[in-house]
Amino acid sequence: MVMAQKDDGLILGHFDRNTFFNTNVPAPASPAVTTGNWRATCSGPWLSVQGRWQSIGPPCGGAGRTPALILGDPNLGRAMFWSLRGAAANQATGLLLSLGSAKPSTIPGPCVVQVDLANAMHEPLGVTDATGSFVTSFALPNSHVLSGTKLTVQMVIASPVGPGLGVLELSDAAEVRLGFAR
Numbered sequence: 001m002v003m004a005q006k007d008d009g010l011i012l013g014h015f016d017r018n019t020f021f022n023t024n025v026p027a028p029a030s031p032a033v034t035t036g037n038w039r040a041t042c043s044g045p046w047l048s049v050q051g052r053w054q055s056i057g058p059p060c061g062g063a064g065r066t067p068a069l070i071l072g073d074p075n076l077g078r079a080m081f082w083s084l085r086g087a088a089a090n091q092a093t094g095l096l097l098s099l100g101s102a103k104p105s106t107i108p109g110p111c112v113v114q115v116d117l118a119n120a121m122h123e124p125l126g127v128t129d130a131t132g133s134f135v136t137s138f139a140l141p142n143s144h145v146l147s148g149t150k151l152t153v154q155m156v157i158a159s160p161v162g163p164g165l166g167v168l169e170l171s172d173a174a175e176v177r178l179g180f181a182r
Contacts, residue, residue: 051179060111077142088159111164114173
């Protein structure tokens with residue numbers, strides 16, 4: 001049995017060593033396929049997906065700014081860095097996050113929130129520096145259960161001249177799929 005899911009690179013399978021031989025005679029022992037070490041040899045690369053992210057939607061900055069979100073690789077078991085550039089200087093910033101794909105919503109002003117507002121969480125992060133930049137990192141758990149989980153993330157920046165609701169700026173957003181390094 002092999003199950004593949006398009007776009008996610010997810011492959012699940014069940015194999016015994018006779019699967020690789022089309023006869024009813026005992027197969028020669030292969031160190032890579034024997035029952036004792038099959039899980040250690042095959043389960044990581046075969047039962048997980050590769051972590052990746054892609055930018056979506058335009059940023060919404062005030063006074064000609066274009067706040068850009070830049071992410072590190074979303075690899076489980078490692079630290080993932082989050083960087084914001086081009087935002088309002090010396091302002092509070094936070095992260096909007098929701099499970100699943102983007103669900104764009106327009107808010108008063110020309111800004112579009114990409115996260116699913118009905119199921120979003122907001123995490124205050126800190127304050128941008130004098131150049132409008134902010135960098136942080138989060139440790140991602142080393143758990144196969146999370147492999148393939150999709151998130152939508154977007155940075156929100158407080159700004160007294162921000163176009164969103166007259167008080168905030170939004171970075172571009174990112175759709176993130178958690179996975180393992182290849």
